[in-house]
Amino acid sequence: MAEQSLSVFKTTSYQEKPNDHELSFGRTFTDHMFLMDYSEESGWHDARITPYQPLQVDPAAMVFHYGQSVFEGLKAYLSPEGEPLLFRPQKNLQRLNQSNERLCIPQIDEDFLLYALKQLIQIEKDWIPTSEGMSLYIRPTVISTQPFLGVAPSTNYTLMIILSPVGAYYKEGINPVKIAVENDYVRAVRGGTGEAKTGGNYAASLKAQEVAAQDGYAQVLWLDGVEKRYIEEVGSMNVFFKIGDEVVTPQLNGSILNGITRDSAMALLRHWGYHVTERVITIDELYTEYEKGNVLEAFGTGTAAAISPIGQLDWGHKEMVFNNGETGHLAKNLYDTLMGIQYGKIDDPFDWVINVNTAVSTKVS
Amino acid sequence: MAEQSLSVFKTTSYQEKPNDHELSFGRTFTDHMFLMDYSEESGWHDARITPYQPLQVDPAAMVFHYGQSVFEGLKAYLSPEGEPLLFRPQKNLQRLNQSNERLCIPQIDEDFLLYALKQLIQIEKDWIPTSEGMSLYIRPTVISTQPFLGVAPSTNYTLMIILSPVGAYYKEGINPVKIAVENDYVRAVRGGTGEAKTGGNYAASLKAQEVAAQDGYAQVLWLDGVEKRYIEEVGSMNVFFKIGDEVVTPQLNGSILNGITRDSAMALLRHWGYHVTERVITIDELYTEYEKGNVLEAFGTGTAAAISPIGQLDWGHKEMVFNNGETGHLAKNLYDTLMGIQYGKIDDPFDWVINVNTAVSTKVS
Numbered sequence: 001m002a003e004q005s006l007s008v009f010k011t012t013s014y015q016e017k018p019n020d021h022e023l024s025f026g027r028t029f030t031d032h033m034f035l036m037d038y039s040e041e042s043g044w045h046d047a048r049i050t051p052y053q054p055l056q057v058d059p060a061a062m063v064f065h066y067g068q069s070v071f072e073g074l075k076a077y078l079s080p081e082g083e084p085l086l087f088r089p090q091k092n093l094q095r096l097n098q099s100n101e102r103l104c105i106p107q108i109d110e111d112f113l114l115y116a117l118k119q120l121i122q123i124e125k126d127w128i129p130t131s132e133g134m135s136l137y138i139r140p141t142v143i144s145t146q147p148f149l150g151v152a153p154s155t156n157y158t159l160m161i162i163l164s165p166v167g168a169y170y171k172e173g174i175n176p177v178k179i180a181v182e183n184d185y186v187r188a189v190r191g192g193t194g195e196a197k198t199g200g201n202y203a204a205s206l207k208a209q210e211v212a213a214q215d216g217y218a219q220v221l222w223l224d225g226v227e228k229r230y231i232e233e234v235g236s237m238n239v240f241f242k243i244g245d246e247v248v249t250p251q252l253n254g255s256i257l258n259g260i261t262r263d264s265a266m267a268l269l270r271h272w273g274y275h276v277t278e279r280v281i282t283i284d285e286l287y288t289e290y291e292k293g294n295v296l297e298a299f300g301t302g303t304a305a306a307i308s309p310i311g312q313l314d315w316g317h318k319e320m321v322f323n324n325g326e327t328g329h330l331a332k333n334l335y336d337t338l339m340g341i342q343y344g345k346i347d348d349p350f351d352w353v354i355n356v357n358t359a360v361s362t363k364v365s
Numbered sequence: 366m367a368e369q370s371l372s373v374f375k376t377t378s379y380q381e382k383p384n385d386h387e388l389s390f391g392r393t394f395t396d397h398m399f400l401m402d403y404s405e406e407s408g409w410h411d412a413r414i415t416p417y418q419p420l421q422v423d424p425a426a427m428v429f430h431y432g433q434s435v436f437e438g439l440k441a442y443l444s445p446e447g448e449p450l451l452f453r454p455q456k457n458l459q460r461l462n463q464s465n466e467r468l469c470i471p472q473i474d475e476d477f478l479l480y481a482l483k484q485l486i487q488i489e490k491d492w493i494p495t496s497e498g499m500s501l502y503i504r505p506t507v508i509s510t511q512p513f514l515g516v517a518p519s520t521n522y523t524l525m526i527i528l529s530p531v532g533a534y535y536k537e538g539i540n541p542v543k544i545a546v547e548n549d550y551v552r553a554v555r556g557g558t559g560e561a562k563t564g565g566n567y568a569a570s571l572k573a574q575e576v577a578a579q580d581g582y583a584q585v586l587w588l589d590g591v592e593k594r595y596i597e598e599v600g601s602m603n604v605f606f607k608i609g610d611e612v613v614t615p616q617l618n619g620s621i622l623n624g625i626t627r628d629s630a631m632a633l634l635r636h637w638g639y640h641v642t643e644r645v646i647t648i649d650e651l652y653t654e655y656e657k658g659n660v661l662e663a664f665g666t667g668t669a670a671a672i673s674p675i676g677q678l679d680w681g682h683k684e685m686v687f688n689n690g691e692t693g694h695l696a697k698n699l700y701d702t703l704m705g706i707q708y709g710k711i712d713d714p715f716d717w718v719i720n721v722n723t724a725v726s727t728k729v730s
Contacts, residue, residue: 026425026514033424056419059398059527060391064508067432067564068571073514104571139514143429149391149438149504149529151567151601153575162424164514186556189590191549193569199432200565202516204558206433206469210518225554226591236516 004047004112011051020131023167030127034120034161038106049120060147062154067200068144070099073303076121076136078128079344084121084356087342089114091260099196104153105142121356129165137166174335176311176325177218182208189225194255229282237300238262242330244294251278261301265334290320297328307335369412369477376416385496388532395492399485399526403471414485425512427519432565433509435464438668440500441486443493444709449486449721452707456625464561469518470507486721494530502531539700541676541692542583547573554590559620594647602665603627607695609659616643626666630699648680655685662693672700
C-alpha cells in the first residue's frame, strides 16, 4: 500500500464544549473529523483532518441507493493522569477491513488509519469528558460515493472518522433491562451480512425494536433467521448466559457480529477461571435450563454500553427473570473491570489499552 | 395530510445534453431534481424542484451509519407524438410507502408525490431520449438525515427524485444471459427486508454478484435464505419459468420484491390466455422438469431491463439451457408488448400509461 501523508486543517471557529451532565449518546460532535477518499486511479488518498462540516454528496451517490457502507465504533477514555487511552483499536480496524471484504469495499491500511486516529484524538483530546463513565465515542465510517444508478460495487469511497463525547448509551445505565424474544422479524441470516458492521443490518432491526418498545421492552433478543431457534444477539449487542457453572455465548456463524467487548469479556472470564463456551444455544434449551433454576445471569456486551444486564426475557407468554431482575455478579465484575482497564485505573493484564500520547509519535512503516 | 405547495427554482446553467448513443445506464443526470424534507414538527414539507446539485449532509446523518433508506425506480417514455408517458407510477409510489413502513420511515402523500413527479418530468421532458428503447429513468429515494449515532428511526428525512436518461440496462439487451444458482450468499430472508426496496438488500447482493462475474456469469439466481431450495429472484429481477403449459413465478413471501414488471407480465400473460401461477418452486423441481424437457423458457422481469431472457442456468455442475440459449417466444412477446405500451405505440388494454402533459393539470385533492 502506498505511503500516505496526513494533512491537518484546523477550524477557525471552535465550539463551546457542553457540560458533561448535558451529554447523551451520539448527539454532540467535536470540532474536527478525519477524511480520506478512494478512487480506482489513486487508491486511498487525500488523508486529512478538517473542521467538522457537512459532506457534499451527489444525490446519485451509491450509498443512498444501494447501502454499500460499513462502520466501526470504539471509544477514547481519559486516564486519572489525563492521558487519552484507546481500548484495542487494532481489533476495530481489523473488523472494519473484514466488513469491507464482505461489502466489496477496498481494504484500508490499518497501521495508517490507527496513526491518523491517534492524531485526531490528540487534536480533540479536550473533548474527552472527565466525568465518571463518560468517554469520547469514535465512529469510523466508509460510504460509497460514485454517482451511479446500477447494482455494482462503487468505484469511489469516502472514509470519515467523527467523534462524539458521550454519556451512558442506555439511560438505565448498568440497570437490568427487559427484553422480548423476537419471533417475526429477522436481523441477519447465514450467508447474509450479519457478521459485517453495515447499515443494512441496523435498518432491518428498527421495526422489531419499534414494536418491542411499544410493548414496554428495551430491546429484542434475535434468533437465527433460518430455524428461529438459535439465540444470536440482543439488540445491537452480543449476549451471554451463565447456566450452572458454564458461561455461554452463541458461537460466531457468519450472522453474529464478532464483538470486541464479547471477546474481551470471554478473555476476562477465562482469566478469572470461569468455564466459557462459544456454542449454539437454542431458546428452548435456555427456557428448559431456566425452569430447572440453572440460568443464573444474562447480559449483553457491546462498545456503547460495555455490559448491559438482562433482568427479564419474555418468550411469548413465557417469562424468564434472571437474578431476581437485579444486576448479577458476573455482569457487575465485568463492567467494573472493563471500565477500570479502559480508564487506566486498574491493571491491564492483556495490554489492551494504548496511550495515545506515548504511541502517537511512533512512525508508521 | 397537510396540503402541500411546490416551489420551483430553475437552474441558470443548463448542461449540454449527451447524444443518445453516448448514454449508458444511470451515469448522466438531468438539470433539475425534486426535494422534500421531513421533520417531526412539520411532517413532509418544503417540496421543491431545484437545480441538480450535491446534497449537504451531516457526517453523522443516520443513512450513512444505519442504512435507513428506501428507493423506487420507474421510467418516463416519449410517445411517437412526443408526449412524455409514465407506466403505472401509482404502483411505484404505493410500494415506496410499503418500503417506508418496513423501514420505519413516515408515510408520504402518494397523490402529491405523483403531482410533483409530473411537474418535474414536464420541466425535464427534453431530457427524454428519442432513440429506440431509450427512456428517462426516475429514481425517488428517501434518506434518513438526523445527525445521531444510535440505533433508532431517524427524526428527519429527505426525499429526492433524480432523473437519468438511459440506454439499455444490460449491454446484452434482450440477448439471453448465463446465470449461476447462488448457494453461499443470501440476499434476503423471510422476516428481513427482502420485500422492501432498501439499500441493504442490494449491498448484501454485491459479493455474490462479484464472485459470479469472475466465473463468467451475468447474474445469480437467489434461493431462499432458510432452506436454500426455493427460487426467489434473479439478480435484481423477479423470475419466470415456462414449464409445460404453466408459467410459474415464485409467490410473494416477504423476501421477494413485489415487482411492477412482474405484475404487468402476469397480467399480459393471463390476458393472452396463458396459465400463470404464483407458487413456491424449488431448484430441485426446476431441474427435474428440465431433465424431462419441460422447461421451455426462463426470464427475469424488472423496470431497468423490462424482460431479460435466461439462456443458461448453472446449478453447481448441473447445466440447464433453455430454448437452445435463444430468446423465447414469451420473453420476446412480453418485451415487445411492454415496450409498445410504455412508448404509447400499441393498445393499452389495462390503462397502465399516463400522459404527463394531459394529466399534470389535474388538481391534487
